[in-house]
Amino acid sequence: MNRSTRIVASTFGVIVGIAGLEHGLGEALQGNVAPGANPIQSWPNAAVFKILGGEPAMTLLPSMLLAGILTILVSILVIAWSLGFMRTKIASPILFLLSIVLLLTGGGYAPPVLGVLTALCALLIPAPVGWLHAHVPSAVQNGAGILWQWVFGVCLVLWFYLFPGSIILAFLFGLNDPQLIVPFGFWALGLLVVTFLFAFGSDVRLGQPA
Numbered sequence: 001m002n003r004s005t006r007i008v009a010s011t012f013g014v015i016v017g018i019a020g021l022e023h024g025l026g027e028a029l030q031g032n033v034a035p036g037a038n039p040i041q042s043w044p045n046a047a048v049f050k051i052l053g054g055e056p057a058m059t060l061l062p063s064m065l066l067a068g069i070l071t072i073l074v075s076i077l078v079i080a081w082s083l084g085f086m087r088t089k090i091a092s093p094i095l096f097l098l099s100i101v102l103l104l105t106g107g108g109y110a111p112p113v114l115g116v117l118t119a120l121c122a123l124l125i126p127a128p129v130g131w132l133h134a135h136v137p138s139a140v141q142n143g144a145g146i147l148w149q150w151v152f153g154v155c156l157v158l159w160f161y162l163f164p165g166s167i168i169l170a171f172l173f174g175l176n177d178p179q180l181i182v183p184f185g186f187w188a189l190g191l192l193v194v195t196f197l198f199a200f201g202s203d204v205r206l207g208q209p210a
Contacts, residue, residue: 002125002203004148006086008195009122011156013082013095016115019163020075020107023057027106028068035064035106042108048167051176059106067106074102078115089126095119110162110185117189121196129200133207144201155195158188 026042026049041054049055059067078098085091099115133141162184169175 002127002129002200003206004199004202005122005124005196008152008199009091009095009118009125010082010086011152012114012118012159012192013086013122014079015159016099016102016111016118017075017077017079017082019111019114020078020102021072022163023055023106023108023111024068024071024075026055026068027057027059027064027071030064030068032063032065034062035059035067039109040064040067040106042106048171051166051170051178051181052163053178055108057106057108058103060104061106064106071102071106074098074105075107078102086122086125091125092119092122095122113189114192117192121193124196124200127200129204130207132204136201136204141201141205144198145205148195148198148202151191151195151198155188155191158184158191162188 023042026046027040030044038058039056040059042057043049043052043055046054059071061067061070078095081091081094081098085094096116096119099112099119102115103109103112162181166175166181169180
């Protein structure tokens with residue numbers, strides 16, 4: 001399988017799982033109470049989560065405790081799948097399905113969206129690169145090979161700013177303005193797609209799966 005593309009997909013799959021765990025923990029701590037109308041809040045009374053709107057989510061389950069437990073379990077499955085099975089040809093569809101389940105149990109909105117986007121980009125993992133290696137200009141291939149790790153690093157920094165960086169800044173400096181989050185969220189999603197394209201370009205440069 002294409003190594004660079006797989007590394008990016010595995011990394012962001014793990015990030016999806018970690019973010020889902022955080023949602024699940026907040027929901028489970030609310031106890032065996034009815035969730036009320038959707039959207040719910042995973043951390044309704046936590047001041048540091050104010051910048052993230054209390055971590056909104058949705059759930060089809062009748063209890064916050066149950067929603068939290070199942071969200072944690074699904075998140076663990078996402079992490080395990082991302083670490084151990086991204087080499088398989090069914091890596092993308094399974095990650096896609098797990099992301100949808102994460103949405104429905106209580107894993108928030110951003111983690112499932114990130115999971116779905118990662119799953120779609122992961123379709124490049126088993127993609128053949130031989131023909132592209134022969135036909136894509138070498139300058140493009142070399143540029144991707146040199147830059148993909150840098151783009152990947154910037155993308156990671158941006159996502160870590162969104163979570164948990166924004167929470168840390170809110171806790172330390174009282175920065176609770178949602179405008180510090182929303183624009184960066186769109187940039188982070190766009191940069192993720194660019195990162196996958198650069199990583200795949202690096203794999204094309206090698207000319208064969210690694």
